[in-house]
Amino acid sequence: MNGEELRRANKRLALKLGAVAIGALGFGFALVPLYNVFCEATGLNGKTNAESVAPVAVKVDKSRWVTVQFTGTMMPGLSWEFHPQQTSVRVHPGEITRVSYYAKNPTNQTVVGQAVPSVTPGQAAQHFIKLDCFVQAAGPGARG
Structure with missing residues (x-):
């Protein structure tokens, strides 16, 4: 060549x-x-309906109960303390319930986080709407 x-x-x-x-x-x-x-x-991944901004009026089914469990995982390397205030709630299907998470940034740096819900089994995701979440936790001891 x-x-x-x-x-x-x-x-x-x-x-x-x-x-x-x-x-x-x-x-x-x-x-x-x-x-x-x-x-x-x-229908995989259990993504919730992020497009809804207000809960839709649904008839509450008082004849049965559903237990919903909550976890909190974070991106590796992020030093936040982050966990649900309660690990589960028992609700009637169609009932609107508030669940709170604890978030603490122990560093001196401002860090912005975003809650990304994931529901399993995936078929249940259509029944969940993330209405609001923390936006920022800044400095030691700040709560979101």
């Missing part, structure tokens, strides 16, 4: 690698919408 052929081969390889990098970047940006479509189509 002479010098000219080697340059052409290197140029082709660089173009192919560039195309792969651009394709990977595009796939990364498309991944979230594709994931949302997949979750909506399959």
Whole structure:
């Protein structure tokens, strides 16, 4: 292989690698919408209805009870204290109930967090709406 052929081969390889990098970047940006479509189509992941801003009037079923359990997990490396104030509530289906979480930022840095609810089993997610949540916990001992 002479010098000219080697340059052409290197140029082709660089173009192919560039195309792969651009394709990977595009796939990364498309991944979230594709994931949302997949979750909506399959009912997996238990995402709650984030589009509703007010509870819909639903008849409360007083004939039965449902126990709802709560957990709190955080992104690794975040030093917050974060947990539900109560680990479970017993409610009638259709009943609006308030649940509170405790959030404390023990550092001297301002950190912004977002509560992202996930409901399991996934079929139950349609019955949950996150109405409000903490926005910020700043400085030692701040509560959200």
